[in-house]
Amino acid sequence: MHLTLNFEPDSTMTSMHKDTLLEIRNLYVKFGTMAAVQDFNLTLKAGETHALVGESGSGKSVTAMAILRLIEMGTQGEITSGEVLFRCPDGQVIDLLKQTEAQMRSIRGNQISMIFQEPLTSLNPVLTIGDQIAEPLILHQKMSRQQAREESLNLLQQMRISEAEKRLSEYPHQLSGGMRQRVMIAMAMACRPQILIADEPTTALDVTIQAQVLELIKELKNKYNTAVLMITHDMGVVAEVADQVSVMHLSKLVETGNVHQIFNQPQESYTQALLSSVPKLGATADFDLPKMFELAGKPIEDNLKPQKRPDYQATPVLQIQNLVKYFPVRQGRVHALEKVSLDLAPGETLAIVGESGCGKSTLGNLCCRLLESDQGSIHLNGIDISHLNQSQLRPHRKHIQMIFQDPYASLDPQRRVGDSVAEPLVIEGKLRPHEIKQRVSELFVRVGLDAEQMERYPHQFSGGQRQRICIARALTLNPKVVVADESVSALDVSVQAQVINLMIELQQDLGLSYLFISHDMAVVERVSHRVAVMYLGQIVEIGSRQAIFNSPQHSYTKKLLSAVPISDPSRRTVDRALIEGEVPSPIHNLDYTPIHLQFRQVKDNHYVAIED
């Protein structure tokens, strides 16, 4: 079935070990004058999963693109030296860097294929799923249309996509994120490649869907003996699937080795630092308060100090009662929130967890009155703010501030960051200019930045620094409540750990209450006092962090926790309680009567929805 390939035998070719499928030797890639990859080496064997890990900008994706020679297309990158040796199916060893573009085309998608991070943008929106899967089959395997269609159907069924026959004639927008990624994998596997390169394949997916997709990749690897090069920033994913690990930092290979060796005895200080900043589920199981990360082996003194506890006797700073929010859509309406009630005590961090579409961000936006609720009330410091108009709201709004998810989009690019932080004070109009300047420079120092940096523009900062600026802006007016909507999920782990430490520290010093919205269970376990689990617009379980994590009661909470990848390769789970299929749609007809969950008390503050 394979094409006959006429590759030039390479005279300079040195032999590879007979099990080796791909070997990268001394690879150098540069973009303009900037070195993107320096002296990179990697060996990939058949049936092996090799994880390439590193933080953003470390050069891991560039390496993957260099293997497929996608660097020279469209980007200004250039492979300056090195070898990428690949063993063809006929046993011949070729250097991919010396092949012509035509020869590369017969390899890409045929013998080496790739899946990308963003499943929505990597599928062509105007072609049906069937057409897109059939394309590589017709192109590389010379199948007829009819054969290709049958094979596509077969592939989709193997990816365990429900109603595969119907999906073939659907378009990408009609599929959920998880299904799109399955389609991408089906396309990548269509020609039974020897090597599958997966560039952050599960980063954009929910944790339960991520677990399903990782399971699928594992299964396909075992079935077809495919070598997988998994590029990821997530150490949990690495621990879950990898056999070999290579760590990249600042465009160089730091360390490479067996997954157990890397996790248990990391040799290089960078690897040690990276591993210490990874939030591990269960790391604080015996501790009932938020706990800072011990970065780079240094214990944080603040963890030893007695922490202030949230004051549950005082009036809650934020009280939400029976909050309802619908979004009208063509087919009816989205039931984003269904009678959600919760209280937030002074000095408390309440985490709202759940998967995308469960309504957690809607809840955060409603609390800050960035959206208007349909029913229910929001009491801030005992005052109902849900029915105030914009001018009545103004004096109360300073008590509740928000930190957003994307540090790249939440600062005005046209404005100096000092001006952005000063803006709330300028609008308030109470302070004089030099007082504002004083306050802003104090805030910059408070969040760990240099006061000199106030006059810079957002693009001159890294993601972590920008998030610190956003925190400074949120703190400008001395709020009581801060809504953090996925505020650390876009950050690299080491930066994430620092920002979380800062947030815990600020809570201790300023007595802040956080509504911490997140999908990342391991992060939530670090920062929160209490946790509320949301599913389809309703809270299914709420209780102290230890209660939720140590003795989850609701089946959804259990599944959510079991789907979290554990950053310990020796605890790799064989069988998990995977959520089969997908979360049902929250879109209903206008005449639909929602079923409101009833709760039972498990213990003290721990409530769980009663299941049938």
Place this chain on the structure above:
Amino acid sequence: MRSRSSKNMPVEYSSPAADAMRMFYANKSALIGLVLLVSIISLSLLGPLLIAADPFDMVWAPLTAPGESEYILGTDYLGRDILIGIIYGGQATLAVAATAALISVTIGITIGALAGFYGGWVATVLISITEFFQVLPALLLAMVLITLFSPSLGVIAFAIGVVSWTPMARLTRAEFLRIKELEFVKAARSISASNTRIILRVILPNAMAPLIVMTALNIGVAILFEAGLSFLGLGDPSQMSWGMMIGSSREYILDAWWPVTFPGIMIFLTVLAVSLVGDGLNDAFNPKLRAR
């Protein structure tokens, strides 16, 4: 809206506008455009003060080619000096173009910003108005307006402005729709910024880059529009303009190339200069390109 001038802002060391200017001056083609534009404007403003002449005067035999007499650019079919025509015609052309562009930018940005920001029925009404102006043939509408009133420079500028704002409104609306969804706009809302403040201080500055390029194009279009109207005989007959020079000499184009070519070159240079300056401003308003 409570607005403060940038000098009151405490954390400023140099204003963003100053940064933008520095960036602009570092851009060679923009600087060439600026020099060209300044020369054309000074020629049109100062020329008539230095050389006292009437552009409508018959000074020599009609259709004298350049170099055949003391009139270096030659004469047109009525024996009028083309050089004097170019010097005196610039004022009318530039004044009409600038006024027309100002009118169309003002209407376009206002309508586009309101439609994009508020959405809902406001957008429905404003978009319907925009569409109404879009489907009318622009030249025809301008001709009707000019015939209804008088063919004076003011009316011509108004007519051009009124028929050419629709692309500006569309672009502004598109930019507003895109930018209002970004998180920094949400952030501004969460600190109680008023709608006016969000429109003028948050969204508009971030939409500026494409709007400035569009404005430069609008000036070019207005110059060409004015030339077109004059060509059709709808210009102000008492004011010499480059368009009128081309229009009046069009019948002789096969015998005499010079009466249409020289004003044509002037229009070309002006449009080019405005576009180069617009491009430079576009880069200057991009904070990522600002050198530091």
